Amino acid sequence: MKKKILGTFAILMFALSVAGLVYAHWSDTVQIEATVKMGSVTFGFTEIKASWDSEDYMGYPPEKHTAVEVCELFDEETDVHTGKTVYKLLTFTITNAYPNYWAINKFTLDNAGTIPIKIQSVTIILPAGFTAVPSAAYPGAQWDIYDARPKLVYNLWLYKEPLDWGYTPPSWGNCPPWEFPGPFGDIYGVRALKGNQIEPCNELLTEICVDVKQDAEMCHTYTFSIEIEAIQWNKYTP
Amino acid sequence: MQNKKISAIALLIAIALSMFGFVYAHWSDMVTIDGTITMGSLALAFDYVEPPLCQEYYLDPNTGILVPGEWEGKDVGSIDCWYADYIKDVHTLKEGWKTLIIEVDNAYPQYIVHTTFKLHNIGTVPINICEYVITGEKRDSTTGAVIYDLLWYDPDGDYIGELWEDVDGDGVVDPAVDILVINLEITNALPYQIDPCETNKAQIDMDFKQEAEQCHTYTIHVTVLGVQWNKPCP
Numbered sequence: 001m002k003k004k005i006l007g008t009f010a011i012l013m014f015a016l017s018v019a020g021l022v023y024a025h026w027s028d029t030v031q032i033e034a035t036v037k038m039g040s041v042t043f044g045f046t047e048i049k050a051s052w053d054s055e056d057y058m059g060y061p062p063e064k065h066t067a068v069e070v071c072e073l074f075d076e077e078t079d080v081h082t083g084k085t086v087y088k089l090l091t092f093t094i095t096n097a098y099p100n101y102w103a104i105n106k107f108t109l110d111n112a113g114t115i116p117i118k119i120q121s122v123t124i125i126l127p128a129g130f131t132a133v134p135s136a137a138y139p140g141a142q143w144d145i146y147d148a149r150p151k152l153v154y155n156l157w158l159y160k161e162p163l164d165w166g167y168t169p170p171s172w173g174n175c176p177p178w179e180f181p182g183p184f185g186d187i188y189g190v191r192a193l194k195g196n197q198i199e200p201c202n203e204l205l206t207e208i209c210v211d212v213k214q215d216a217e218m219c220h221t222y223t224f225s226i227e228i229e230a231i232q233w234n235k236y237t238p
Numbered sequence: 239m240q241n242k243k244i245s246a247i248a249l250l251i252a253i254a255l256s257m258f259g260f261v262y263a264h265w266s267d268m269v270t271i272d273g274t275i276t277m278g279s280l281a282l283a284f285d286y287v288e289p290p291l292c293q294e295y296y297l298d299p300n301t302g303i304l305v306p307g308e309w310e311g312k313d314v315g316s317i318d319c320w321y322a323d324y325i326k327d328v329h330t331l332k333e334g335w336k337t338l339i340i341e342v343d344n345a346y347p348q349y350i351v352h353t354t355f356k357l358h359n360i361g362t363v364p365i366n367i368c369e370y371v372i373t374g375e376k377r378d379s380t381t382g383a384v385i386y387d388l389l390w391y392d393p394d395g396d397y398i399g400e401l402w403e404d405v406d407g408d409g410v411v412d413p414a415v416d417i418l419v420i421n422l423e424i425t426n427a428l429p430y431q432i433d434p435c436e437t438n439k440a441q442i443d444m445d446f447k448q449e450a451e452q453c454h455t456y457t458i459h460v461t462v463l464g465v466q467w468n469k470p471c472p
Contacts, residue, residue, distance in 0.1 A: 025469035026280040026363065031323075032338045032355070032442060032460035036420070037379060039315065039344035040452040081379075081453040113452070115314055115346045200314075232346050234296055234309030 039114040042079035043230040044086025046110040046203060048072075053103035054174065067096045069103035082200075084112035092208060102175040102211040106161065108203040109193075109228065116200065116233035119193045122158060125225040132156070132224075138177065140192030145224070151215035158226060160191040161205040175209040197233055281327040281361035282464040283334025285437055288356050290338055292319040295350040304350065315349045317342050325360075330434075332360035340442070350445040357440060357462065359432040365464040366429045367438070368471035372422070374458040376403050376451070388458065389416065397424040401458065419450040424460070431467050 048071050055065055073087035094103055111117050122140060124132040129148035135141070141159040144152055157176050176190045198204050208226075216222070284290070294317050295304040308314055321335030340353050359365050374388030385403075391411045392399030401420040402411045423443045432438050442460065450456070465471055 025466050027463060027465040028280050028282040028361075028365070029464065030282050030284055030336050030338070030357070030462045032340065032458075032462065034340035034342070034353075034374075034442070034444070034458040034460070036342040036345050036444070036446070036456040036458070038446070038450055038452055038454050038456070039346050041346070042452075079453070114344050116312055232348075233312065234346075234348055 040079050040081040041115050041117055041230070041232050042077065042082070042084070042086060042113040043109070043111060043117055043198075044077060044088050045073050045090045045107055046086055046112075047108050048090075049106040049108065049205070051103065051105040054101050067094060067098065067101050067103070069094045069105065071105040071107070079112045081114055082112055084110070084201075086110050086112045092210070094210060094212075097210075097212045097216070099212055099214045099216055102209055104175060104207055104209045106205065106207045109198065109206050109230075110203040111198040111200050111230075114200050116197055117230040118195060118197045118233045118236040119204075119228060120231040120236060121227075121229045122193055123227040123229070124156065125227065127223060130222075130224075138190050138192070140194045141190045142176065145222070147215075147217075149215075152213050153216040153222060154213055155209075155211040156224065156226075157190070157207070157209035157211070158193060159207055160193055160196055161207050175211045193228065195236070195238065198230070278362035279327055279329035280363045280365060280464070280466050281325070281330075281332075281334070281359070282365055282367075282432075282462070283325055283327075283332075283336060283358050283360045284321045284338055285356035285358040286333040286335065286360075288437075290319045290321060290340075290353055290355045292317045292340060292351060292353040295352065297348065297350065308349075315342065315344045315346060315351075317351045317353075319353050319355075327360045329362055330360055332358075332435075334358050334360045342444070345446050345450070347446050347448045347450060350443070352441060352443045354439060354441045356437050357432060357464075358437045359434050359464075362434050364431055364433045364467035366431050366467045366469075366471060367462060368429050368465050369463040370397055370424050370428070371461040371463060372399075372401075372424075372458065374401055374456060376419070377455045377457060379453050379455045382455075385454070388419070388456065390422075396427065399423070401456075417449045418447050420447060420456065420458075421445045422458070429471055432464075 051069055051071050053067065053069050070093045072091050075088035076085055077088055078085045090107060092105055124143055126132055131146045131150065132143040133146065134143055141157060143156045145154050145156055147153050193206065196204055293306055294308060294315060295306055296309045298305045319340045321337065322339055323336035325336050326333050338355050342351055372390040375384045376386045376388060377384055387404045388401045389404045389411050390399060391402055399422060400418050401422055403417040403419055405417060406412065406415045425441045
């Protein structure tokens with residue numbers, strides 16, 4: 001009996017020593033704590049600065065007010081990071097237009113986020129049967145719009161305002177193209193939106209012009225959409 | 239008769255005395271074993287002398303090379319890093335820090351940040367650096383509430399991996415549901431050993447993916463596990 005007890009005790013001691021060999025060790029840790037606060041890219045319209053048309057060109061009293069252009073902003077969006085609000089949709093509506101009538105709207109594209117952005121693309125979207133032909137002379141700034149016949153019905157211009165004339169009138173100038181030749185070249189010429197950079201809290205003064213052509217049909221309605229895509233400045237593809 | 243009795247008693251006394259004398263009267267000597275065990279200390283820390291260094295980079299698309307700073311010289315994102323939680327090993331009296339804090343602000347996709355840090359064995363026992371335990375959360379930047387846990391995905395165990403938002407909350411990366419937000423890499427290859435008083439410089443790199451959500455906060459916790467060198471890593 002005593003031998004059995006002694007034997008059991010010896011086995012227990014051996015088992016404990018083996019277990020001690022396996023589990024008894026020291027360890028220590030240090031900690032890395034990383035916090036990443038993401039910025040924001042929020043891009044949109046903020047303000048319609050001015051609009052004018054061929055009927056009140058150069059500020060002269062118009063002979064007649066026949067056509068009407070109306071520009072409005074919709075789809076409000078607030079950047080939760082900066083608290084700044086922009087609009088995602090600008091509508092430009094012209095009624096009672098006629099050949100040789102043009103209308104310009106001046107507005108701002110704003111960077112309401114915290115990351116610099118660049119205009120990556122401008123896409124013209126037309127109803128079925130219509131075609132937008134990019135201008136070779138003003139790439140990215142002017143498109144000839146043809147209907148299904150096909151006939152040129154209007155020219156569409158979208159461009160960075162060539163010079164910061166200020167936000168108040170004079171809102172003058174006709175629809176492009178116009179040239180300011182001089183010793184330094186056409187420094188005030190038409191500039192496409194693509195590639196323009198907008199810093200946070202800054203804006204890009206932009207104009208859109210619709211120039212109605214001879215073959216536009218009476219009592220018809222022409223619609224278009226323009227999608228302007230902005231991308232964080234370091235991901236821009238020229 | 240009387241004399242015999244007296245003689246017997248005297249004999250018994252003599253015998254008894256001789257017996258006691260045999261028990262108590264002897265020479266003795268002894269030796270003593272005094273055991274003193276001075277334990278070492280196992281203490282892993284960030285180096286007290288050399289602060290961490292954090293640097294932002296961008297990938298130059300023309301050369302494919304990482305360039306310090308930000309694209310076109312802008313100052314958009316920012317990174318700061320420092321040590322916290324001071325520690326002093328009572329054994330060696332060496333000093334260090336237990337926590338490395340990295341703060342990245344106004345981050346954006348393809349913003350790249352590297353942080354170099356130095357591990358120091360301020361104890362007396364060699365340490366094997368065994369494991370980085372990486373966890374994290376995506377938080378609402380206003381309330382701080384956790385939106386998703388972050389899952390560490392590193393199938394080959396080389397600590398060049400990814401952090402995914404655990405959208406379905408099942409604790410397993412599922413590319414069909416979960417969202418990849420951060421690439422993360424930690425050097426050096428594990429395990430490696432740091433002897434007492436020795437240091438080893440390492441680095442944690444992060445770059446942020448397209449799907450990292452704007453105006454949100456990502457917190458990442460990395461525990462560096464060190465085990466005494468003569469024991470296997472867990």
